[in-house]
Amino acid sequence: MSSKKLRRIRSLSTEITERLAKNNVNTCKDVLSLSDLELLKITGFGIFTVYQLRQECSLACAPHCITGLELFEKRNQGNGPFFPTSLHDLDNVLHGGVPMGTVTEIAGPSGCGKTQFCIMLSVQATLPRHRGGLDGNVLFIDTESAFSAERLLEVAQSKCPDLHSTEEELCNMAQRVLVDNHQTCSSLLKKLETLEEEVITHKIRLIIVDSIASLVRKEFSSSAGSNLIHRTNFLSRQAALLKNIAELFSIPVIVTNQITTRFGRQAAEQDEELPTEFSEGYVTVALGNTWSHNVNTRLILQYLNDDKRQVMVAKSPVAPFTAFNYTIQKDGIIQDAEGAAVYAGTDPGVQQISVRSSLPFH
Template identity: 50%
Template sequence: MATRLLKRTGISNEISDRLKRQQIESCKDLLSLTPIEVMHAAGLSYQQMSVLLQTVSKAVAPPVTTALDLWKQNSDSCFSTSFPALDKLLRGGLPCRTITEVTGPSGCGKTQMCLMLSVVATMPKSEGGLDSSVIYIDTESAFSAERLVEIAQSRFPEYFSCKERVLQMARRVILFRELTCDDVVRRLERLEEDIISTSAGLIILDSVASVVRKEFDTTLPGILMHRSNLLTHEASILKYLAHQFNIPVVLTNQITTHFGDQESPSSAEVDSGCVTAALGNTWSHSVNTRLIVQYVNAHQRQILIAKSSVAPFAVLNYTIQKQGICIDENDSQETLYQGTDPGLQPIKVRTGFTYRPVD
């Protein structure tokens, strides 16, 4: 991948440091230069420069693989969600090396899902976890350490009965709060080193839509293309990291009312019109698996598998309890998908609230 750091390509530390002093740090930086510029920047002869460019080019070129190779890699490459019914539909859980999106209206449990997956990822493999750290990028200041601990102790009371295990779990969730588009992009571009240094086995971005929708007014000419380019760049980085380190990437998305290629304001959450996942159809094709969470009534909600390379279109009912999301394991439904694009799948929102006076 073009954003890969030069020092990760196998070139010598001397040349890497020499290029870094001239603000040439990534493969993209180097490969954007002419051969003469590379010779001057690295202080190399023509032959040495040619070898350098070949080395860097090979490092970012996609490897040749076969279907058999992929089958062997993916046969046991899933991350259990700790929901047996959902794992069964997804043939083992959330697929590694890919991007899984959870989208839906506020209050449906997207962040609850992220917190629960974070807890599971830190647990030993013998307990269904990944025995790894988690990189959690929070763009909405929605992360709650108290809720993380509460879910851990309530969902897995036997394992987390020991305080030291709770502390170890909390230490393994590395939180980054990035509140602007530039901050998010810079964090993603540095994430390769973070994954290596923390031995992370799961990346969570909660949420991908928050900062983008605040900073880009898509009613202005040219803004939609600029936003699309930014999202494509973010998706390419996340896909590279997922594939390079064989880990799952989970991100959350918001909802919007749909008017052609435009999006309405966040009033969609209380509107009964056509509500769909935010960021448009182009973005919907960037994610590999899309899970939609939506309201059924004031207490019950649903998870829809709207996009998956292995799972059917299915519906699972759930509630949110002290231990996090609780799926009704005996009430799953598989149905034929009638739409043409997962980006257009209608999402149910809560349109009314019951007021109960306090005595």
């Protein structure tokens, strides 16, 4: 919350924010990092105004408590507290879809459909509200260069042919999906720190980060030591920014994650308890338990065979451990008619994932 822009604080006058902006003071953190004397020189106002400025910034960083009813009404604005995925059985189990105002993770092995899922949700978000969409723009943050504009158009045309029957309609839909590529952790973090302004300017109704693990695993080792501390701090900062944006604007944030192979020693280094039955190693979601606590809902994708895959609800405040079979087709992810099946879940940080035997573990 300390990164909140001063111009977003309604109680501050335009004159004060403009004077501060001229001196590169744009956020609450900038104000609270300066002394009273420095603020007096910058603003040109009296000490009482400086005290009031500090108070307003402090309140913005630590907002007052709200009731459960107020939170429900805030999240229930517009399309309701959930964003439908268009997978009906999954939406039913999740009480309506992906929760608004929270962070949802889609994890799984390479080629299992994580990006396909995100592209399908991107198309869904651009649809009118009466068709289960959010009638807004999408910010697709791509860290793996995996986004395909051709696939976006194919899914849109196959999923809703009546709304995307002409080239002009397809172009209008594609213009609502803003793709932003980032290849370093510092670049991604800088983007997230200024995301608030972009959400307002471009009327963003869905944020996707594909993937959250790619840059972290490339730049930070998972071994013990100072590198692990920097990695944990970066992930915590990243999660805090995403959760703040989701809650502040009551929009869904979707992140994808990769898999890893854990062994007893590796789990111990990450301060994680290794289940006895997995003592010889097991495949699970990457980034460890610390990260898993930062996501509100976790969906795990895994392989059943060459054609069929499965999505598991591994973590949710409202849904039980449930699994659905699906295939990937022209119009995105298509759920099988078999329906839902309850499975024996465990700690989402150590949930085993089935992969193809030909796939190398990462």
